[in-house]
């Protein structure tokens with residue numbers, strides 16, 4: 001699509017954008033000093049670059065004040081949050097004033113429960129307003145929030161509670177996913193029972209999302225609503241240094257153990273506000289809908305912080321795309337006049353299957369900007385979303401970033417950067433991608449390589465919780481002098497970036513990162529399994545699906561498939577359930593005993609030739625054995 005076919009007026013022109021890129025490159029200190037003034041600081045930072053104390057040293061601020069208090073005078077009666085419940089006729093709205101009051105009450109409840117500044121508070125909730133309110137309440141008192149995705153298994157929750165040392169958990173009696181009920185409290189109870197001694201959790205506060213009753217452990221568990229009603233409606237905000245952790249968010253990497261990525265306050269908030277305004281062309285009156293769960297980074301930066309920092313209106317939807325019937329998401333856009341719609345390629349692929357008529361039955365003319373994130377989008381899905389949902393009138397931002405980057409890094413800017421379907425296009429002003437060869441040397445011009453970033457940016461994670469050395473080893477040491485993203489990319493003759501996917505052993509299922517090692521560690525707990533390998537294969541709906549190879553021990557039981565699947569869903573979660581499990585006599589391994597995933601991937605895709613030189617394998621015959629053994633569904 002060319003820029004001229006978009007009828008909307010966007011904030012930036014190509015010339016404005018060029019100017020920003022130049023300023024950010026030529027005088028970065030001045031550039032970021034100016035950008036830092038988008039926040040309200042109790043004490044202004046003394047510097048505007050990355051120091052050993054992180055970004056914006058000397059700066060003191062509070063995140064909830066920046067999201068709420070400072071808007072009260074001008075926007076007190078404007079909607080800050082519109083919550084569309086599962087039921088079509090149930091909408092709950094919060095103005096900036098009422099949201100401020102709720103957050104203050106919640107912050108006071110946390111204080112009453114003994115939560116101190118710097119303590120970790122876990123939030124384990126479905127898509128209800130209390131999730132966002134709890135995050136901002138933590139921020140208000142300087143507690144560090146740790147949001148746990150609702151799809152995690154009890155073991156995955158227990159691991160994260162233990163690692164973070166959370167002292168309090170906020171959960172729900174039940175979550176709703178269409179006709180299904182998700183037992184949040186029971187799952188949390190199971191997690192707490194698993195690791196009772198290792199956990200610091202003293203209190204559990206329960207949000208009543210449904211009418212269901214649940215067991216409350218005396219002295220530990222309490223319903224939240226009565227506490228909120230009794231708590232004072234105002235709460236002084238805690239001043240925090242710019243480098244104080246605002247939250248931890250667990251994500252997967254090449255090691256089995258998920259990492260608690262630590263984001264700071266000043267730098268992260270500048271990045272959330274800067275990128276939200278730039279990439280989504282934020283304008284007065286916008287209704288911003290990000291479909292990501294708050295359990296993921298997208299839900300943090302664009303489901304909560306970005307839009308509120310910029311005085312916008314957030315739409316939060318409890319339900320699913322196609323419940324109670326096809327087209328529910330389109331009805332939500334129509335009913336709430338959503339202007340900015342940010343979702344995932346996985347969701348788009350599923351919605352495409354419902355057909356074009358479903359979309360056409362709705363008035364989607366309020367839309368101005370469409371965005372996607374989390375995985376590569378195909379040209380077909382890009383065009384469908386652009387033409388049928390956006391009516392060819394909207395800007396389309398395919399945004400590349402990751403948990404560790406805090407916010408968007410490579411993306412079109414509406415009105416300023418010409419789109420190419422399925423390309424994340426150009427880095428935002430102040431972001432400096434490089435493509436390296438295997439030896440770590442930069443490659444120039446149109447080329448392909450490992451995607452790294454030069455220099456720092458305000459949104460960059462501070463460290464990994466409890467493991468600063470792992471942060472260095474994972475991101476800074478693989479390619480000295482650069483930040484290693486874990487992704488590969490191609491750059492075309494216009495300098496546009498095309499993300500090709502992970503170059504490490506991370507599998508991207510429906511935009512969720514899952515480490516091969518995480519799955520293999522889970523399988524190692526099943527005694528009947530001698531060894532295993534997990535790999536990702538292309539999947540029509542999910543982008544990638546997981547295929548698992550397991551090698552049984554002698555006398556393995558017949559139900560090994562079932563046991564293997566159970567080990568994965570109970571240790572990791574339902575979202576990591578494999579597509580296929582192959583029980584095999586052995587794995588292709590190098591002489592030093594390392595599984596060769598490249599071969600396992602080809603075999604799982606049904607390829608029968610082009611395996612290259614197999615003579616370096618400990619047992620070259622195994623490849624033919626596996627090809628003969630494995631049935632690949634067409």
Ligand code: PRX
Pocket residue numbers: 251297298372373374375376377398399400401402403404424485486487499501502508511512513
């Ligand atoms: O592989 C890239 C892919 O998702 C990874 C980051 O995952 P996570 O930390 O869970 O954050 C997801 C939401 C920001 C990246 O390393 N990814 C993300 N966005 C894109 C993408 N791959 C291709 N195109 C994108 N737009």
